[in-house]
Amino acid sequence: MTNRRAFIAGLAGLPFATGPLAAIAQGSVRALAMPPLLDATRDRHFRLTAQKGKTDFTGLGGGETWGFNQSFLGPTLRLPAGASTQAQIDNTLSEKISVHWHGMLIPGEVDGGPHQTIEPGTTWFPELDLTQPPATLWYHSHVHGDTGRQVQRGLAGVIHVDDGRDDARGLPISYGVDDLTLVLQDRRFDRQGRIDYGLSMPDQMMGFMGNVILVNGQLGTQAVVPRGIVRLRLLNGSNARIYPLSFSDRREMHLIATDSGYLNQPVAIESLVIAPGERYEVLVDFSGGEAGTLVSSANPNQMMGGMMGGASTAGGAS
Known part of the structure; x- marks a missing residue:
């Protein structure tokens, strides 16, 4: 083989x-x-939970890390182009975070930037109306003055905006x-x-x-x-x-x-x-x-x- x-x-x-x-x-x-694939192209709904974990990167024991739905980083989100998707973001951490949809063409009230934090123990329900063409985007915490540290800890992931036509384009599609x-x-x-x-x-x-x-x-x-x-x-x-x-x-x-x-x-x-x-x-x-x-x-x-x-x-x- x-x-x-x-x-x-x-x-x-x-x-x-x-x-x-x-x-x-x-x-x-x-x-x-x-990263695990979280495909929302059919039911047009996904849930992310910001949580603590432990990750051993080097074999020396490791320590506390943060992630979405796992110990470090988050799943790859596959979202439908030209459709609206309902998101649910749960913050189980002890400090405020945000979830910014980096590269997504959406209104400011659901952008998840520094102005839109999620307090500990609360949930945010943004509706993402994707009118843009297919693209690879990413999401990450974007708290004012603390973005670098929170992303270093693991609060980030990738987004695939998908129109379902990549096979017809002759592109590889097996995740x-x-x-x-x-x-x-x-x-x-x-x-x-x-x-x-x-x-x-x-x-x-x-x-x-x-x-x-x-x-x-x-x-x-x-x-x-x-x-x-x-x-x-x-x-x-x-x-x-x-x-x-x-x-x-x-x-x-x-x-x-x-x-x-x-x-x-x-x-x-x-x-x-x-x-x-x-x-x-x-x-x-x-x-x-x-x-x-x-x-x-x-x-x-x-x-x-x-x-x-x-x-x-x-x-x-x-």
Whole structure:
């Protein structure tokens, strides 16, 4: 079966191996997991619960994290384009949060920005009337003065606005198989493996920079993809880090969508720069079965040659 599979993995100086499918089955390499899919395209209703959890990212024990419906991050929401969807947001945390629908074209009264917080122990019922075309968006807490910390703790997730026509467009549509959602985030951890959001002066000047890159909240994993064309939905969910992405073998990607939705036609590229909050969709050809590694070169969001605001080498290519 090994000639029927290819592998993608790796980011920003982290060692990721490639190998046969049997290696993953035997547990020597962990397979990258997708966020759970919460599909609201039929009943047009979904529920998110902001909750505490515990996550061990590094194998050192970990610590408290936050998430929606789980310990860290949230499910991928699949919402219908051209229809209204009822949301229910429960806040079981001990502090106020918000849920901002980043990239969604909706009225301000349901936008979930800093003006629209959800107090502890309360529930918000926004109705999301989606009139925009298909696109990859995201949602995250957006409390004034506290957005960075709350997103670092895990209050974020991805949205697929879907009109049900991607199969007719000839695009990969099998979630987690040939249609992969990849949330890129940098983090720092203390000696117990807990998320460390202590802000230094460079952090306050240039934005928080972690020294470890997580993909979908995971470390040291690799994705298994079928032989053929694979769709990557890329989200930069970091506070300040910019990722200049490319494949280590310089294989071609085809850009098919940006924050606003589909392009008129695909654009062939070898690299892609993705800033915080941005989303891109690319197609990658794995028909030949060769392994590939997605890497990020040096973070351009630095000051004085990297001496301030991101001196970490985690942004270097592996």
